[in-house]
Amino acid sequence: MMIDESSALLQFKSSFTKNPFSFGWTSLSENIVTWKNGTDCCSWDGITCDTISGHVIGLNLGREGIE
Numbered sequence: 001m002m003i004d005e006s007s008a009l010l011q012f013k014s015s016f017t018k019n020p021f022s023f024g025w026t027s028l029s030e031n032i033v034t035w036k037n038g039t040d041c042c043s044w045d046g047i048t049c050d051t052i053s054g055h056v057i058g059l060n061l062g063r064e065g066i067e
Contacts, residue, residue: 006041010037032044
């Protein structure tokens, strides 16, 4: 697990809110429940990691209402 990458992703997550016309004013933080401090970010929903280096190589949050 890459500590700096996990911290950056958690900060990124806390900076967004959803479109009020799609699912209400629910923050992204409330919807991505697998994104938790102290857990491996490679196991989080929407995150893809390189299997060799363990670095984050992909981010897909389409299911979370981000366009």
